[in-house]
Amino acid sequence: MSQTPAAAYTRQEMMAIATGREIRDGELAIFGVGLSMLAGYFAQAHHAPNVRAMTEGGVYGSTPVGGLPWGIECNRISTNATSFTSGLDALGCLVGSGRCDVGIIGAAQVDKYGNVNTTGIWDGALGDYYRAPKTRLTGAGGANDIACGAKRYLIMVAHEPKRFVEKVTYISSPGYLEGGNARARYGFAGGGPSAIITTLGVLRPDPDSKEFALDAWFAFSGVAEIVANTGWPLKVSPKAHVVAEPTAEELAQLRAVDATGALRRR
Amino acid sequence: MPAPKLVALSDAVRSYTWDGMQYASGAALPIGSDALVFGRELLRQQRKNLHAIFHCNSQQLNLLAGAGAVVKAECGFTGLEVFGFANGLRRAVESGELVLEDYSNLAMPLRLLGGALNWPFVPATVNIGSDLQDRSAFAPEEFPARSKIATVTDPFSGRQIGAFRPLKPDLAAIHVTLADPFGNSIMLGTEWSRFELSRAAKRVVIIADAIVDTACMRQFPNLVRIPEIVVEAVVYWPLAAWPQSSPGMYDVDEEHMRVMNKALATREGTSDYVRDFVERYTNVDGYLDMIGRDRVAELGRTATAFLLDPYRRWIMPAAEVTRMARKTPR
Numbered sequence: 001m002s003q004t005p006a007a008a009y010t011r012q013e014m015m016a017i018a019t020g021r022e023i024r025d026g027e028l029a030i031f032g033v034g035l036s037m038l039a040g041y042f043a044q045a046h047h048a049p050n051v052r053a054m055t056e057g058g059v060y061g062s063t064p065v066g067g068l069p070w071g072i073e074c075n076r077i078s079t080n081a082t083s084f085t086s087g088l089d090a091l092g093c094l095v096g097s098g099r100c101d102v103g104i105i106g107a108a109q110v111d112k113y114g115n116v117n118t119t120g121i122w123d124g125a126l127g128d129y130y131r132a133p134k135t136r137l138t139g140a141g142g143a144n145d146i147a148c149g150a151k152r153y154l155i156m157v158a159h160e161p162k163r164f165v166e167k168v169t170y171i172s173s174p175g176y177l178e179g180g181n182a183r184a185r186y187g188f189a190g191g192g193p194s195a196i197i198t199t200l201g202v203l204r205p206d207p208d209s210k211e212f213a214l215d216a217w218f219a220f221s222g223v224a225e226i227v228a229n230t231g232w233p234l235k236v237s238p239k240a241h242v243v244a245e246p247t248a249e250e251l252a253q254l255r256a257v258d259a260t261g262a263l264r265r266r
Numbered sequence: 267m268p269a270p271k272l273v274a275l276s277d278a279v280r281s282y283t284w285d286g287m288q289y290a291s292g293a294a295l296p297i298g299s300d301a302l303v304f305g306r307e308l309l310r311q312q313r314k315n316l317h318a319i320f321h322c323n324s325q326q327l328n329l330l331a332g333a334g335a336v337v338k339a340e341c342g343f344t345g346l347e348v349f350g351f352a353n354g355l356r357r358a359v360e361s362g363e364l365v366l367e368d369y370s371n372l373a374m375p376l377r378l379l380g381g382a383l384n385w386p387f388v389p390a391t392v393n394i395g396s397d398l399q400d401r402s403a404f405a406p407e408e409f410p411a412r413s414k415i416a417t418v419t420d421p422f423s424g425r426q427i428g429a430f431r432p433l434k435p436d437l438a439a440i441h442v443t444l445a446d447p448f449g450n451s452i453m454l455g456t457e458w459s460r461f462e463l464s465r466a467a468k469r470v471v472i473i474a475d476a477i478v479d480t481a482c483m484r485q486f487p488n489l490v491r492i493p494e495i496v497v498e499a500v501v502y503w504p505l506a507a508w509p510q511s512s513p514g515m516y517d518v519d520e521e522h523m524r525v526m527n528k529a530l531a532t533r534e535g536t537s538d539y540v541r542d543f544v545e546r547y548t549n550v551d552g553y554l555d556m557i558g559r560d561r562v563a564e565l566g567r568t569a570t571a572f573l574l575d576p577y578r579r580w581i582m583p584a585a586e587v588t589r590m591a592r593k594t595p596r
Binding site: 033085086091095115126129136138143148170172188 | 322395454459511517
């Protein structure tokens with residue numbers, strides 16, 4: 001990261017690059033469809049050539065061709081695969097089992113313990129009686145399985161107050177639940193979310209309470225803006241710092257993966 | 267030698283489906299391989315009150331839900347991946363017309379595997395500890411719900427884990443790339459949960475993009491993940507997953523994915539869609555005309571076409587397949 005920062009990039013591109021930097025070479029990794037896939041395959045192209053990437057459909061050994069795949073089984077991710085198996089294999093044998101090192105998931109809402117809601121938006125709290133949401137979202141998908149089984153996972157989400165809530169109405173994918181060692185009650189194979197990477201910065205969990213605090217901001221954002229866009233009183237880590245801007249090399253690699261410019265439009 | 271099981275799509279739907287049944291399909295991903303054309307035929311024959319079992323939502327469930335044919339559904343992912351929210355399903359859920367029980371994408375194949383193996387339950391190490399367990403749309407009064415994903419004790423460790431309820435749908439309509447006239451099937455691309463579904467369902471109808479001679483299966487028996495012994499009937503229907511994709515065969519029709527999803531956002535749009543894209547054709551030729559022959563050719567020029575190369579020599583001409591089709595299913 002000693003190279004000259006690239007001149008112009010979008011917030012989404014910074015989020016994808018910051019997420020990709022969390023992926024280490026050689027890891028067994030699972031990327032969800034959409035922006036998380038771009039972040040993951042960027043990491044593979046840029047600094048983690050030996051990452052063992054999979055999609056939850058059981059597509060192995062492939063990289064996107066022709067831009068952001070429309071989905072996990074899209075032809076754009078099927079043109080250079082070395083193995084096609086199944087959801088049971090990818091999400092079960094490799095993720096739910098606890099073998100997967102790292103996953104990347106998205107969120108409609110996330111709370112201070114990293115619990116993710118992708119199921120729905122309700123009018124007010126859900127009481128003891130379940131009712132259909134006012135706005136139905138896409139459901140848990142494979143994210144719940146990644147959240148339960150991956151050794152660690154990253155949450156990518158646009159940093160807006162409506163998305164950063166004190167407590168999500170519905171937990172689609174478990175973070176640290178009520179905090180502390182609450183996950184231990186369920187014996188999950190996976191360790192929980194290691195970072196929330198947003199369009200403004202990076203949040204990481206306190207080692208004991210598991211409450212997420214501000215760890216880093218981007219060159220174009222700052223502590224005040226991030227706190228103002230977080231729906232709970234966000235703690236700021238004493239070690240909080242600015243994230244290095246994308247290098248020209250990083251941006252070039254990201255844009256090669258994001259051939260259709262999904263991260264530049266949004 | 268078994269008898270050929272090729273039947274017309276309309277006959278398959280007439281013979282193997284009924285109102286209120288537990289209907290499974292969509293066993294590949296939301297934009298990929300799915301027996302969409304079977305769902306169109308369900309609407310043409312006005313099937314209703316369906317209980318849908320879909321590993322993930324697809325345009326098929328989106329259409330069936332949007333048109334009011336589904337009253338209950340059990341699903342993992344319920345969107346359309348990069349194409350966004352599934353508007354038909356969403357409208358049906360938000361209005362209360364359809365009750366949707368949520369699971370994860372691993373829970374659904376595990377439940378199908380449990381059905382396939384005739385297990386009493388499947389141990390759950392995912393979905394527990396979240397609202398996928400604690401909230402049940404089918405039992406809304408329960409909180410925390412335990413009739414959906416129960417809690418059991420692991421007899422070896424003494425630890426509390428979850429228990430999934432196995433699935434045994436009345437019928438699975440499964441889309442495959444290639445089938446022989448008996449139902450031996452090869453899927454190009456990820457099989458997602460079509461293996462488990464083909465063993466869990468009480469009956470299986472295969473919908474194939476192309477029919478191949480059985481010699482193809484003898485050349486690649488390891489790739490025949492759905493053998494004819496679990497198959498009731500085979501329907502030949504090219505571009506059966508349209509506007510979704512079928513690796514090796516055709517790409518996703520991006521424009522129609524959007525047009526369709528936009529139409530399904532409203533009741534009026536859905537009626538127009540059913541008129542224009544569900545009721546408009548009477549046979550395969552009419553269906554391909556409806557899509558547009560230029561579009562059909564364009565979608566077939568997929569970068570994955572090479573995946574089909576080893577199998578091409580066994581693909582049977584459409585006329586021969588039609589001749590082999592039985593007039594009435596068994």
